[in-house]
Amino acid sequence: MTSVPMAEPESNEYRSDFLGRCVVLTPRRSSRPHDFVPCVPGKTSLPAQCFFCPGNESKTPPEIERVKAPGTSEWLARVFPNKFPAFGKSFKSAYGTHEVIVETPDHSKTLSQLDEAAFARYLGLVARRLRAHAHDKKMKYTCIFKNEWADAGASLEHTHTQLVGMNVVPDIIKQEKRLCASSCPFCLLAVDDKYSKIIEDGPFLAMAPYAPRFNHEVWIVPRSHTASIVDLDEASLLALARTMRTVLRAQDQLLDYPAYNILYHLAPHREKEFHFHIEICPRMAKWAGFEYGAEVVMNSVKPEWTASEYKAEIEKLK
Numbered sequence: 001m002t003s004v005p006m007a008e009p010e011s012n013e014y015r016s017d018f019l020g021r022c023v024v025l026t027p028r029r030s031s032r033p034h035d036f037v038p039c040v041p042g043k044t045s046l047p048a049q050c051f052f053c054p055g056n057e058s059k060t061p062p063e064i065e066r067v068k069a070p071g072t073s074e075w076l077a078r079v080f081p082n083k084f085p086a087f088g089k090s091f092k093s094a095y096g097t098h099e100v101i102v103e104t105p106d107h108s109k110t111l112s113q114l115d116e117a118a119f120a121r122y123l124g125l126v127a128r129r130l131r132a133h134a135h136d137k138k139m140k141y142t143c144i145f146k147n148e149w150a151d152a153g154a155s156l157e158h159t160h161t162q163l164v165g166m167n168v169v170p171d172i173i174k175q176e177k178r179l180c181a182s183s184c185p186f187c188l189l190a191v192d193d194k195y196s197k198i199i200e201d202g203p204f205l206a207m208a209p210y211a212p213r214f215n216h217e218v219w220i221v222p223r224s225h226t227a228s229i230v231d232l233d234e235a236s237l238l239a240l241a242r243t244m245r246t247v248l249r250a251q252d253q254l255l256d257y258p259a260y261n262i263l264y265h266l267a268p269h270r271e272k273e274f275h276f277h278i279e280i281c282p283r284m285a286k287w288a289g290f291e292y293g294a295e296v297v298m299n300s301v302k303p304e305w306t307a308s309e310y311k312a313e314i315e316k317l318k
């Protein structure tokens with residue numbers, strides 16, 4: 001009979017955070033990320049057939065806005081309604097809007113491959129759409145998210161972001177609003193050693209959260225108490241673009257261009273008492289019975305590892 005080695009008594013750890021997210025860190029189950037050799041993924045659909053590529057604009061619903069390339073009629077980014085909306089003006093109990101932002105005309109690019117100016121342009125477009133949604137008093141919140149690759153829920157390859165304007169505020173946002181109203185936990189992140197920092201300088205902090213639901217999850221948090229992207233001036237928007245782009249570039253190198261989600265947690269419309277943050281969640285592992293049954297996530301990558309690995313990748317990018 002072979003003997004099974006005993007686990008280190010301290011190796012697994014149960015953690016819960018101020019958002020009530022519960023994880024069990026299981027480092028012995030990890031396959032370390034440097035087994036992967038980074039390579040730019042090949043997209044398999046042809047631009048000629050892609051709904052989001054230049055030349056196929058008539059295949060999308062009528063455009064809401066486009067960012068024009070200077071001196072030409074070509075576009076650098078476009079916004080249009082989702083053809084299959086979850087929320088819409090014609091739905092009584094799911095009143096709202098559902099829009100798509102195509103961040104680049106280039107079919108082959110991922111978001112991390114945009115230059116800093118293009119990334120800031122994209123965030124500026126997000127902010128303008130949020131302001132437009134806020135004019136509609138029936139719209140309470142806009143959920144902004146990005147699904148990159150099929151394993152993260154994308155149905156089309158051409159990189160894009162979705163905005164779902166809703167007549168309800170999601171529970172997680174209500175909870176964050178309640179927390180922010182007293183001693184804001186997001187203001188404390190920058191000074192609390194419990195959190196593993198990745199980028200500490202500048203107006204935005206990038207960090208591995210204390211109880212990550214996803215392997216190599218990263219949060220981006222403004223250091224000062226800021227409600228939403230709509231409150232950022234041009235310089236701050238550029239700083240946010242720089243931070244997000246750096247994290248995504250490091251992620252692509254570290255994890256070989258993984259499928260991932262970007263989740264924007266912003267203030268409800270017309271509300272100012274909030275501290276926004278952005279979650280970048282690589283989809284390296286699938287949730288299964290334990291996660292759905294116990295609502296506790298098994299995560300084999302400790303956030304302390306995530307932080308040191310991202311830091312090392314960011315050094316290489318310099």
Ligand SMILES: [Zn+2]
Nearest residue numbers: 050053107158
């Ligand atoms: Zn395309």
Ligand SMILES: [Zn+2]
Nearest residue numbers: 184187225275
């Ligand atoms: Zn705060």
